[in-house]
Structures are given as C-alpha cells and as structure tokens.
Amino acid sequence: MTIFQFPNDFKWGTATAAYQIEGAAKEGGRGPSIWDTFSHTPGRVYNGDNGDVACDSYHRYEEDIELMKELGINTYRFSISWPRIIPDGDGEINREGLDYYHRFVDKLLEAGIEPFCTLYHWDLPQALQDVGGWENRRSIDAFVKFSEVMYREFDGKIKYWLTFNEPWCIAFLSNVIGVHAPGKQDLQAALDVAHHVLVAHGKSVSKFRELGVDGKIGIAPNVAWAVPYSKSEEDKGAADRNIQVYSDWFLDPIYKGSYPKPLYDWFEQSGHVPPIQEGDMEAIAQPIDHIGINYYSMSVNKFNPNGGYLQMEEVDMGLTKTDIGWPVESRGLYDVIHYLQKYGNIDIYITENGACINDDVVNGKVNDTRRISYLQQHIAQIHRVIADGINLKGYMAWSLMDNFEWAEGYRMRFGLVHVDYRSLKRTPKESFYWYQNVVKNNWMETRK
Numbered sequence: 384m385t386i387f388q389f390p391n392d393f394k395w396g397t398a399t400a401a402y403q404i405e406g407a408a409k410e411g412g413r414g415p416s417i418w419d420t421f422s423h424t425p426g427r428v429y430n431g432d433n434g435d436v437a438c439d440s441y442h443r444y445e446e447d448i449e450l451m452k453e454l455g456i457n458t459y460r461f462s463i464s465w466p467r468i469i470p471d472g473d474g475e476i477n478r479e480g481l482d483y484y485h486r487f488v489d490k491l492l493e494a495g496i497e498p499f500c501t502l503y504h505w506d507l508p509q510a511l512q513d514v515g516g517w518e519n520r521r522s523i524d525a526f527v528k529f530s531e532v533m534y535r536e537f538d539g540k541i542k543y544w545l546t547f548n549e550p551w552c553i554a555f556l557s558n559v560i561g562v563h564a565p566g567k568q569d570l571q572a573a574l575d576v577a578h579h580v581l582v583a584h585g586k587s588v589s590k591f592r593e594l595g596v597d598g599k600i601g602i603a604p605n606v607a608w609a610v611p612y613s614k615s616e617e618d619k620g621a622a623d624r625n626i627q628v629y630s631d632w633f634l635d636p637i638y639k640g641s642y643p644k645p646l647y648d649w650f651e652q653s654g655h656v657p658p659i660q661e662g663d664m665e666a667i668a669q670p671i672d673h674i675g676i677n678y679y680s681m682s683v684n685k686f687n688p689n690g691g692y693l694q695m696e697e698v699d700m701g702l703t704k705t706d707i708g709w710p711v712e713s714r715g716l717y718d719v720i721h722y723l724q725k726y727g728n729i730d731i732y733i734t735e736n737g738a739c740i741n742d743d744v745v746n747g748k749v750n751d752t753r754r755i756s757y758l759q760q761h762i763a764q765i766h767r768v769i770a771d772g773i774n775l776k777g778y779m780a781w782s783l784m785d786n787f788e789w790a791e792g793y794r795m796r797f798g799l800v801h802v803d804y805r806s807l808k809r810t811p812k813e814s815f816y817w818y819q820n821v822v823k824n825n826w827m828e829t830r831k
C-alpha cells in the first residue's frame with residue numbers, strides 16, 4: 384500500500400465548459416456561437432447532437448453546486464459563454480448574461496468553492512466568424528473588450544483566470560484537422576488563428592494588469608507527450624513536432640517572445656508563416672502567473688510523409704485505451720510537466736485530466752472502476768511531480784459531469800456524475816465517491 388499525501392493548500396477541483404453543459408442556447412439574451420452553427424450542420428457532430436439543452440446547467444447550476452459541495456472540492460473551473468455577455472461579439476453588452484454569471488459565482492463563493500474562470504472555451508460569437516473569426520485581427524480587440532467587461536464585473540469575486548482553453552484545438556484541430564468549429568482544413572488559417580489568439584491573450588493580460596484586478600491570470604494549453612517509435616532522426620523529429628505544436632508553439636511566444644524555430648522552419652518550408660505585425664511578439668509576451676495543463680494521454684510517433692501537417696503518425700502500441708480510444712499512459716503527465724520546466728518553475732494547475740468511460744447506470748449505480756484506475760494512476764504522477772519540487776498547485780478532474788463532448792456529441796462520457804440526457808437526472812458514479820475520499824483526506828491510497 385502507498386499513501387500519497389498532498390500539500391495543505393493543494394486545490395482539488397473539477398472542470399466544465401459553458402457550451403458543453405449550459406444549454407439555454409437561445410435564452411437570457413445569448414447570441415449564437417460557432418459551436419451552435421457547427422453542431423447544427425449535418426455530419427459535423429455524432430448523431431446530430433448539439434448544445435441546445437446539454438446538461439441544462441443554465442437552469443440547474445444550484446443542483447450542480449450541491450453536487451460540488453457533496454464532492455467536497457474547493458475549486459471549480461468553468462468557462463464564460465462570450466455570446467451571453469456580448470451577443471454579437473464586440474457590440475452591446477447583455478446585462479442578463481452578466482447577471483446569470485453573478486448569480487452562479489455568488490452561489491459558488493457561498494459554498495466555499497473557489498471560482499477558476501476560463502474566458503474562452505471555443506464558443507466564439509458567430510457574428511465574429513461571419514467576418515473571418517480568429518483569422519481576422521478584429522477578433523483580437525473584440526476579445527480584449529469582452530475580457531475587460533468580465534474583469535471589471537468580477538474583480539473581487541473571481542481570483543483565478545485563464546484567457547484561452549487549449550489553443551492547439553482552437554487553431555489546429557479546428558482549422559487543419561477540421562473536426563472542431565469552424566471545421567477548416569487550411570494550415571495558413573491555423574497559423575493566423577494561433578497568432579491572433581496569442582496576441583489577444585497578451586493584450587488581455589495587459590488589460591488585466593492595467594485594471595489592477597485582484598487575482599492571477601494565465602492560459603491553458605492542452606499538452607501532448609510523445610516518444611519516437613525508433614531511434615531514427617525521422618521518428619524523433621515527428622515526436623518533437625507533435626510535442627511542440629501543442630505547447631511550445633504557444634508557450635515560447637509567451638515566455639520567450641518568439642516562435643519555436645524548429646517548428647517555425649517546418650511550417651515555413653511549405654510557405655506557411657504566422658502573420659506577425661509590428662509589436663505583436665511584445666504584446667504576446669506579457670508575464671503570466673500560472674498555466675493550466677490539460678493532459679489525457681501520450682503517444683508513440685513515427686515519421687510518415689503522408690501523416691498530415693506534421694508528417695507524423697501515432698502508432699497503436701496495444702495499450703489499454705479509454706472508450707474514446709486514447710491510450711492510458713500516466714507517465715506522460717510526469718514527463719511533460721518536467722519538459723515544461725524549461726519555462727521556469729512556473730505555477731501549474733492540472734486544469735483537465737480524466738477518462739472517457741461510457742459505463743451506464745445499472746440498479747442506480749455506475750460502477751466505473753476503469754475511471755477510478757485512470758484517476759489513481761494520474762494523481763500518483765502528480766504526487767511525483769510535487770516531490771520533485773515543481774510548483775504544481777492543483778488538480779481539476781475533467782469533468783464534474785457527463786456533457787457535450789464536441790464532435791463526439793453525448794456518446795462520450797467523461798463525468799464523475801452520470802447525466803441522463805432525457806431526464807437530465809444526475810447520478811454520482813463510484814468514481815465520484817472515490818474522488819470525494821481523496822479530496823476529503825487530501826491523500827490518496829493505492830493498494831496491491
């Protein structure tokens with residue numbers, strides 16, 4: 384048996400995102416987002432699922448907060464629906480949207496739960512997409528305006544902020560691979576989006592500092608850990624590109640003021656470069672207080688000239704997989720956090736980690752032992768990282784409840800709480816009670 388004891392001030396939480404749980408897509412003055420458009424486009428989302436209702440958390444947030452209190456967490460990561468705050472992206476402010484989030488945040492604080500707020504979790508107002516979205520520099524100032532409204536409104540209530548969730552997904556998954564909104568397959572578009580998101584991040588951080596907001600701010604890249612299939616330079620190059628496109632492409636401009644040269648040169652050889660304008664790199668490189676790390680899995684990579692924009696393929700090594708097909712390999716979490724130490728001993732939160740396990744309710748219970756095993760392995764790696772003196776300050780399980788898993792719709796379940804999408808009944812799973820115990824004890828036990 385091993386006991387993993389965590390620091391007294393360690394933050395234990397869960398995470399969700401607005402479009403994935405709120406529903407009420409046409410209520411409270413909310414405008415349409417690119418995910419409303421995308422999910423209503425035939426063939427884009429499994430089964431034609433969409434976020435019109437989702438978990439109906441817009442109306443049921445008090446019930447959700449009761450579940451958080453039962454779980455015992457001290458931190459809850461959520462995101463703001465930009466189209467609820469400024470329905471057309473950069474025009475009039477919707478007071479009803481602000482009031483909704485004030486009611487929600489006040490309830491969280493009343494419950495003794497720290498709000499951990501992501502400003503942008505993919506739901507760009509459609510009106511901005513209609514004029515080019517993140518490919519258009521207009522979205523930069525629009526985001527800064529949106530973030531300023533939020534900073535002014537919630538200064539004193541929200542102390543932990545993230546500008547963007549998973550910039551790799553915003554740029555590359557959505558504009559090269561094309562499986563997320565707006566669903567393009569254009570490398571230059573991806574580099575334009577990545578760059579403008581970075582500039583928007585930096586200018587928003589500057590606004591945060593200028594306003595003297597009482598809190599801390601950062602960004603939440605999803606990180607890939609990858610190892611080469613062989614010792615060949617070609618396979619090593621493929622693995623390096625895969626790692627860099629998730630983390631270095633975004634964190635180098637923030638921490639070093641320039642894009643990572645190996646990957647910059649890789650894209651440049653096909654004639655694709657970021658649309659850098661005078662002052663952009665300085666604007667991006669504003670000091671931040673923390674980063675959120677979203678980690679799910681790692682991969683073994685081979686060079687493959689037909690392997691997409693990175694000329695890389697992920698080799699199936701026969702590892703146990705979750706129900707979404709991602710290998711379970713927790714050592715990548717330890718390795719990638721050590722990899723990120725090249726940016727300094729920065730404050731790191733695990734802002735997402737969890738398993739897609741699609742067990743259903745049987746006799747009123749969900750016996751998701753595979754999710755417990757996944758969480759146990761990954762939390763143990765977190766303990767190793769802390770033992771190495773790394774400033775890992777908290778862990779937020781993805782997700783509090785089953786929710787809309789983007790292009791996979793509702794078939795993929797990541798929640799500690801099961802959601803019946805017909806009745807919207809919430810049922811805590813066995814993993815909820817396992818995690819509740821870890822949080823209560825602030826230590827975790829593994830047994831042979």
Ligand SMILES: N=NNCCOCCOc1ccc(-c2cn(C[C@@H]3NC[C@@H](O)[C@H]3O)nn2)cc1
Pocket residue numbers: 400403549556560562605677679735781787788789
């Ligand atoms: N790399 N090349 N791939 C080639 C082919 O990819 C096809 C699909 O790719 C991907 C890659 C990554 C993801 C993903 C999903 N989540 C989970 C969410 N995180 C934020 C929160 O909202 C969670 O719902 N994290 N990552 C999805 C699809």
